Amino acid sequence: VTPREVKDYFDKVPKDSIPYFSTEVEVGQIVIPAQVNDQAKQAAIAQLNDLRGRILAGESFETLAKQFSQDPGSGAQGGYLGFFKKGELVPEYEAASRKLEPGQMSPVVESQFGFHLIQFIERKGDSYSTRHILLKPATGTADASVAATKLTRLRTQILKDSISFAKAAKDFSTDKATSGNGGLLSNRQEGGSRTPLDKLDPAIFFIIDTMKVGHITPPMPYRTDDGKEAMRILYLKSNIPPHQANLLDDYQKISQAALSQKKNQALDAWYEKNRSTVYLEVAPEYTQCKVLTASTE
Known part of the structure; x- marks a missing residue:
């Protein structure tokens, strides 16, 4: 629709039918994940290699997946992921899987989700099925402090106008859902970046409730949608008070x-x-x- 069509539409709405909107806010975030130290990585790899040896010695892959896999979706199913086509799984997992024959097991494979043991099950046309055991290296306070330091430095640069929040989010935030939108959280129900207070994530609401527009929080612990530990800063871009639509x-x-x-x-x-x-x-x-x-x- 053109701007003229939008105006014509609004002008035809009876004055007593124009909706009244409650308080809405625009909130941005920059997310940096906690780094996993080498010791934690090596511990996960060692545990998977031990499990691999037990499977090669005759133990059931499915049984060990139920006991040890940290994938909440497939662990209870013996690690079974179902059928996927090319490009539907992360590249590292797919590349390792496609090298295997039915019944074969991969060495330890690293992906963005952690470390995997993969067992190939079967091919059907252009699809294939696998099961896996996933271990996620543990992160600790020291790992999160690296992310916090980066965010503190970014926050200082933003407050000094050395870089805009939107540019910093685009260049440094690992949250794909917001980094391309200047770091702004989206209203999943209505679209756009303005969210009614009563629809806001409670964890965010209680933080921004006392903030002034333009303020940025210090780094705070955060858990991403896929369960990873991270740090983030929040930015209150705007606070729109209750009003009649205009x-x-x-x-x-x-x-x-x-x-x-x-x-x-x-x-x-x-x-x-x-x-x-x-x-x-x-x-x-x-x-x-x-x-x-x-x-x-």
Whole structure:
């Protein structure tokens, strides 16, 4: 929809029907994961090599996966992941899997999720199935402090206007969901970066509740969606008080409503134009439905 169409749509809304929006905020974040030290990595590798030896000696891969795998999705299923096609799993896992024959087991493989033992099950066309045992190296306070130091340095640079929050998020944040949007969290229900306070993650709400617009928190512990330990800083970009909808503050929402109406009108127009040439078959159990039978007349 064009800006003119958005304005025309809004101008036609009766004054007493214009919606009233509660307080909304825009919050940004920069996330840096805690680094895993070499000692923790070597411990995970050693444990997997021990499990590999036990499997080669005759123990069940599935049984050991149930006991030791840290993959919450597949561990209880004996490590079974199901069928996947090329490009659907992380590159390291896929590359190791495709080298195996049915029944064979890989050496220890590292990916972004941790360390794996992979057992190849079968191929079906262009799909293949595997099971795995996943171990995630433990992180500690010392590992998180490295991430905290980086974030403290970034925070100082942002507050001194040496770099914008959006640029810092794009260049340094590992959170793919927000880094490409200037670090701003998205409203998953309505789209855009403005979120009503009552829809905000409680962990964020209690932090930004006492913040002023433009302020940035010190680094804080954070657990990513895939369960990794990390540190992050939060930025309160804006705080929009309760208000009646208007084009200046709510253009994106009004634009979405105008677009929705335009789509519905186009669909209705197509239906009216083609209803005499498009035939519907009504199942016997719905022949008494007045809405359906009327639409077929």
